[in-house]
Amino acid sequence: MKEIEKARRRQREKLHNESQRLFDRVAQSSSDELLFKFAFNLDCENRDTVGAVGVTRDMLFVATEGEKNGDATSVTAHRIADYTEFKARVNIGTVSLEGERDGEWIEFCRTDMTLSPYVTDAARCLSALLEYDGEGTPDIVYEPDRRICPICHTPYDKGVTVCHNCTKPASNFKRLMAIVKKDIPLIIVAFSMFFVLSLIKIANPALQKVLVDGYLMPSEYVGAQEDIFKGIITVVILLALLQLVYRVIEVIRSNILVLVSTRLVKKLRTLLFDKIQLLSISAVSRRTSGELINRMIRDTMHISEFFSGYVPQLIENTLIILFVGVAMFLYNWRLALLVLIPAPIIMMITRRVWRFTHRLYHRQWMMEADSNTILHDVFQGIRVVKVFGMEEEEIKKYDKAIKKVAEVSEKNEITWAKIIPYMTYIIGIGNYIVMAFVGTRIIGGEMTVGDLTMFTAFTGQIYYAFDWLSRLPRRLQMTSTAVSHIFDIVDEEVDVKDSEDAIEDFEIDGNVEFSNVSFGYEEAEDVLRRISFSVKKGEMIGIVGRSGVGKSTLINLIMRLYEVREGSIKIDGVDIKNISQHCLRSQIGVVLQETFLFSGTVLDNIAYADQNASREDIIRAARLAGAHKFIMKLPDGYHTYVGDRGYTLSGGERQRIAIARAILRNPKILILDEATSALDTETEQIIQNSIAALVKDRTTFAIAHRLSTLRNATKLIVLDKGKIAEFGTHEELMRKNGIYASLVLAQRTMSTIAKKS
Amino acid sequence: MERKVFDGVGDIKFLTPENCIFTKNENGFIKASVDGAEPIRVYLYRVFPHDMTDKYISVTDSDKTELGMIRDIAEFGEDIARVINDDLNRRYFIPKILAITALEEKFGNSYWNIKTDIGERTITVRDTFKSIIRIGEDRAIVSDEDGNRYEIVSLEALDRKSYRRIELFL
Numbered sequence: 001m002k003e004i005e006k007a008r009r010r011q012r013e014k015l016h017n018e019s020q021r022l023f024d025r026v027a028q029s030s031s032d033e034l035l036f037k038f039a040f041n042l043d044c045e046n047r048d049t050v051g052a053v054g055v056t057r058d059m060l061f062v063a064t065e066g067e068k069n070g071d072a073t074s075v076t077a078h079r080i081a082d083y084t085e086f087k088a089r090v091n092i093g094t095v096s097l098e099g100e101r102d103g104e105w106i107e108f109c110r111t112d113m114t115l116s117p118y119v120t121d122a123a124r125c126l127s128a129l130l131e132y133d134g135e136g137t138p139d140i141v142y143e144p145d146r147r148i149c150p151i152c153h154t155p156y157d158k159g160v161t162v163c164h165n166c167t168k169p170a171s172n173f174k175r176l177m178a179i180v181k182k183d184i185p186l187i188i189v190a191f192s193m194f195f196v197l198s199l200i201k202i203a204n205p206a207l208q209k210v211l212v213d214g215y216l217m218p219s220e221y222v223g224a225q226e227d228i229f230k231g232i233i234t235v236v237i238l239l240a241l242l243q244l245v246y247r248v249i250e251v252i253r254s255n256i257l258v259l260v261s262t263r264l265v266k267k268l269r270t271l272l273f274d275k276i277q278l279l280s281i282s283a284v285s286r287r288t289s290g291e292l293i294n295r296m297i298r299d300t301m302h303i304s305e306f307f308s309g310y311v312p313q314l315i316e317n318t319l320i321i322l323f324v325g326v327a328m329f330l331y332n333w334r335l336a337l338l339v340l341i342p343a344p345i346i347m348m349i350t351r352r353v354w355r356f357t358h359r360l361y362h363r364q365w366m367m368e369a370d371s372n373t374i375l376h377d378v379f380q381g382i383r384v385v386k387v388f389g390m391e392e393e394e395i396k397k398y399d400k401a402i403k404k405v406a407e408v409s410e411k412n413e414i415t416w417a418k419i420i421p422y423m424t425y426i427i428g429i430g431n432y433i434v435m436a437f438v439g440t441r442i443i444g445g446e447m448t449v450g451d452l453t454m455f456t457a458f459t460g461q462i463y464y465a466f467d468w469l470s471r472l473p474r475r476l477q478m479t480s481t482a483v484s485h486i487f488d489i490v491d492e493e494v495d496v497k498d499s500e501d502a503i504e505d506f507e508i509d510g511n512v513e514f515s516n517v518s519f520g521y522e523e524a525e526d527v528l529r530r531i532s533f534s535v536k537k538g539e540m541i542g543i544v545g546r547s548g549v550g551k552s553t554l555i556n557l558i559m560r561l562y563e564v565r566e567g568s569i570k571i572d573g574v575d576i577k578n579i580s581q582h583c584l585r586s587q588i589g590v591v592l593q594e595t596f597l598f599s600g601t602v603l604d605n606i607a608y609a610d611q612n613a614s615r616e617d618i619i620r621a622a623r624l625a626g627a628h629k630f631i632m633k634l635p636d637g638y639h640t641y642v643g644d645r646g647y648t649l650s651g652g653e654r655q656r657i658a659i660a661r662a663i664l665r666n667p668k669i670l671i672l673d674e675a676t677s678a679l680d681t682e683t684e685q686i687i688q689n690s691i692a693a694l695v696k697d698r699t700t701f702a703i704a705h706r707l708s709t710l711r712n713a714t715k716l717i718v719l720d721k722g723k724i725a726e727f728g729t730h731e732e733l734m735r736k737n738g739i740y741a742s743l744v745l746a747q748r749t750m751s752t753i754a755k756k757s
Numbered sequence: 758m759e760r761k762v763f764d765g766v767g768d769i770k771f772l773t774p775e776n777c778i779f780t781k782n783e784n785g786f787i788k789a790s791v792d793g794a795e796p797i798r799v800y801l802y803r804v805f806p807h808d809m810t811d812k813y814i815s816v817t818d819s820d821k822t823e824l825g826m827i828r829d830i831a832e833f834g835e836d837i838a839r840v841i842n843d844d845l846n847r848r849y850f851i852p853k854i855l856a857i858t859a860l861e862e863k864f865g866n867s868y869w870n871i872k873t874d875i876g877e878r879t880i881t882v883r884d885t886f887k888s889i890i891r892i893g894e895d896r897a898i899v900s901d902e903d904g905n906r907y908e909i910v911s912l913e914a915l916d917r918k919s920y921r922r923i924e925l926f927l
C-alpha cells in the first residue's frame with residue numbers, strides 16, 4: 001500500500017518539478033501578469049511529454065521540452081485576439097485545448113484525463129477572455145482545483161466534496177458515535193455487562209479446577225465421602241447458577257444493543273433520505289436508483305450488524321484476552337508466556353487466510369449480483385423478451401451466469417473445506433504446549449489435573465479470541481466503506497441551493513425573461529448556448545425543434561432543476577436564484593415528458609399536486625384534463641389503484657392524469673412537455689380548449705413535435721443546435737420561410753396524404 | 758454472407774476513395790472533401806470501438822452531422838489509411854497493460870502499479886469490480902478514477918503473477 005501511494009506521489013511530483021522550469025520560462029516570456037497556468041503531459045501524438053501553458057490578458061504561451069532531454073525549451077506565443085473560439089475537446093482518454101484562427105483549428109496542448117479539469121476550465125476562461133473588451137481587469141476565475149482533493153490530488157466524484165482516498169475511518173466512526181450520542185448511557189450499561197460476562201467466563205475454568213483438584217482427583221485426603229459429595233454438588237450448582245446469570249445478562253445486553261443499533265439504522269436512513277430529497281436532480285441521477293437503494297438499505301444494515309454483532313464481540317474478546325492473560329500470568333507466568341508466544345504468529349497466519357477467503361467470497365458475491373441483474377432485467381422487460389421470442393436465449397444467458405456462480409462457489413467451498421481443518425488445528429496448537437508443560441509437572445507433582453483442565457480451557461478461550469480479532473480488520477474495512485458510502489451522500493454539497501436571503505413568499509405574475517443563458521450537463525459540452533428571449537404574462541410559448549436539441553432542458557432550467565452555467569433567468573424581473581425553490585415550484589404546474597404515476601389510487605395521484613384540494617376540485621381538474629370519463633370507467637373510480645402493480649393505464653390515460661395533476665395546482669406558469677403526444681388529435685383539441693380557458697392569465701410553455709398542438713401559441717421558439725434559430729408568431733415564422741415553415745409544410749403534406757388515402 | 762433485410766432503404770452513405778478525399782493539414786488535423794465539396798475539418802469516431810478498430814468509421818463535421826462512413830480503412834490505400842489511423846489514435850488513447858506489478862485493495866478501491874506500452878503508471882481504480890469491463894472472454898478495459906482507460910488485450914497472455922493479482926476482480 002505504502003509503496004503504491006509513494007509511487008503515485010512520485011509521479012505527481014515529477015510532473016510538478018519538470019513543469020516548474022517551464023512555468024519559469026513562460027513567466028520570462030511575458031511582461032504581463034499570468035492570469036492562470038497549468039501543466040500538461042502529452043504531445044499531440046499522445047506521447048509522454050511535459051509542457052506548461054500560461055495565459056495573460058491577451059496572450060497564451062505554450063512551453064514544451066525540446067526533442068531530446070536537455071535540449072532547449074521552446075515557448076510559442078499566441079495572441080488571444082487572433083482567435084475566434086477556444087474549445088476543450090474531450091477525447092477517449094485525453095483532452096485537448098484547441099483554438100480557431102481564420103477558420104482553421106490548431107491544438108495548443110493535450111493531456112490525459114488525470115489533468116483534464118485544468119484544460120476544460122482553461123477553455124472556459126479563454127472563451128470568457130475573448131469577450132473581454134479591455135476595460136478593467138477581466139472577470140475570470142480559473143479554479144480547476146475546486147474539484148481536486150488538495151491532499152491526494154485526485155479529482156472528486158462529480159458533485160462530491162469529500163475525497164474517498166483521504167477520509168479516515170476513525171473520523172467516520174467518530175461521526176457515527178455522534179449520531180448515537182443520546183444512547184451512550186445505554187451503551188455504557190451494556191459495556192459494564194461485558195465486564196461481568198468476561199469475569200464469569202474466566203470463573204468457569206477456575207471452578208472446574210476446584211471441582212477436579214478438590215473433589216474428583218484430590219492429591220491428598222480432603223474429608224469424608226459425604227463432604228466430598230456435598231462439595232461436588234455445591235460447585236456444580238455454582239457453575240449452573242453462573243451459567244444462568246451469564247445467559248440472563250447476555251439477553252439483556254443483546255436487547256440493549258439491538259435497540260441502539262436499530263435506532264442508529266433509523267437515524268441513518270432518515271438522514272440519507274432527507275438529504276437525497278434535498279439534492280438536485282443532477283446529483284441524484286448521477287447514481288442509479290439501485291445504488292441509492294443499496295446505500296439506504298444494505299449499507300445501513302451493515303453498520304447496524306456491526307454495532308449489534310461485532311462491537312460486542314470485539315469488547316468481549318478484548319476483555320477475555322486481558323482477563324485470561326492476567327489470570328494465566330498470575331497463576332503460572334512461565335506457562336502463560338509459552339502459550340502466548342506463538343499467538344502473534346498464529347494471528348498473522350489466520351489473518352492472511354481470512355483475507356484470502358474473504359476475497360474469494362467477495363468475488364462469488366459479485367457474480368451472484370451479476371446473475372441477479374439478469375433476473376431483474378428479464379422480469380422488468382418481460383414484454384420485450386416475449387414479443388421478440390427471446391425466452392430461450394434468456395434462459396441460456398441465465399444458465400450461463402448461474403453456472404459460473406456455481407463453479408466459483410464450488411471451488412470456494414472446496415478451498416474452504418481444505419483450509420478449515422488446518423485452521424482449527426493451528427488454533428488448537430496452544431493445547432499441546434499446555435499438555436506437555438502441565439503433563440510433565442503432574443508426574444512430578446508440581447501441578448495437578450485441575451491445572452490441566454483450567455489451562456486447556458484458558459488457552460482455548462484466548463486463542464479463540466485471537467482468531468476472532470484477526471478477522472476484525474477486514475470487517476472494520478467493510479463497515480468503514482459502508483459508513484463512507486453514507487457520509488458521501490450526507491456530505492454532498494447541495495448544488496442547487498437556496499441563498500440565505502431567498503424570497504419565500506414571492507408571488508409570480510408570469511413574465512419570464514432569459515438573458516444569455518448557457519447550460520450543459522457535461523462540463524465541456526453545452527446543450528443550450530446564449531439563449532435570450534422574454535415572455536409576457538398570459539402568453540403561450542410553443543417550443544419546437546429536433547429531438548435532443550434541448551427543449552426539455554430549457555424548461556428544466558425554468559423550474560430550476562438545474563443551475564444555469566451562465567446568464568440568468570428572471571421571473572417578473574427577479575432572478576430565480578433569489579426565489580426559494582419551494583416557492584418557485586409551488587407556482588409552476590408541469591406535465592413531464594415521462595409521465596410518472598406513483599403506486600396509489602388515481603385520487604392520490606391527482607391530489608399529489610395539492611394535498612388540500614377538495615374532492616370537487618379534483619373532479620374539475622380531471623374533467624378539464626379529459627380524464628374524468630375514463631376514470632369513471634375504471635372499476636373503483638377515483639379509488640382505482642394505479643402505478644407499479646395496479647391497474648395498467650394506457651399511455652394517453654396516464655398523460656391525462658398527469659395533466660389533471662398539473663391543473664389542480666392552479667399554477668401561474670404551466671409547463672407542458674409533450675403533454676398530449678399520446679392522444680388522438682380530437683381528444684387533444686378538447687383538452688386544449690379547456691386548458692386555453694383555464695390558462696388565460698397564465699404563462700404557458702408547451703413543447704410539441706406535432707405542430708397542431710401549438711396552434712394556440714402566441715409565440716414560438718425554434719431551437720436549433722443549442723441556439724434560438726427563430727422566434728415569433730406563427731405568421732411571422734411562416735413568412736420567414738425558415739425551419740419552422742418547412743416543418744409546418746412537411747406536416748401538412750403528411751396530413752393531406754393521410755386524408756387522401 | 759450478407760443478409761438483405763433492408764433492400765435499398767436505410768442505406769448507409771459509404772465514403773470511398775472515389776467520393777471522398779482525406780488530407781491532413783499543417784496543424785495535424787484531418788480534413789475531408791466529400792463529393793467534390795470544399796475540404797472541411799472532420800471528426801472520426803469508431804462505430805464499434807471494442808471489436809472493429811479499423812472498420813466502420815463514422816465521419817462527421819463539427820456539428821456532429823454524419824457525412825458518411827468508412828467501411829474499411831484499408832480501402833483507402835496505405836498512405837491515406839495512415840492519415841486516418843493517426844487521427845483515430847489521437848482520439849482514442851487507451852494504453853495497453855503489459856503487466857501488473859502490484860495491486861493493493863483498500864475500501865473497495867484498488868491501487869495498481871502497471872507496465873503499459875507507454876511506460877509505467879500508478880493508477881487508482883474506484884469500485885474495482887465495476888471498473889473492469891470484460892469484452893468477450895479474454896479482453897478487458899480498466900477505467901481508473903481520473904477517467905483514463907487501459908486495455909488488457911489478452912487476459913490469457915498476461916504473465917501468471919499479473920493474472921493472479923486481478924483474477925479475483927474478474
Ligand SMILES: Nc1ncnc2c1ncn2[C@@H]1O[C@H](COP(=O)(O)OP(=O)(O)OP(=O)(O)O)[C@@H](O)[C@H]1O
Pocket residue numbers: 285521522527545546547548549550551552553554593
Ligand atoms: N440528465 C442528463 N444528463 C446528461 N445529458 C442529458 C441529460 N438530459 C438530457 N441530456 C442530453 O441533452 C440533450 C438535450 O436533451 P433534451 O431532453 O433537452 O432534448 P429534447 O429537445 O427535449 O428532446 P425530445 O424532443 O426528444 O424530448 C440531449 O442530447 C440529451 O442526450
Ligand SMILES: [Mg+2]
Pocket residue numbers: 551552553593673
Ligand atoms: Mg424532451
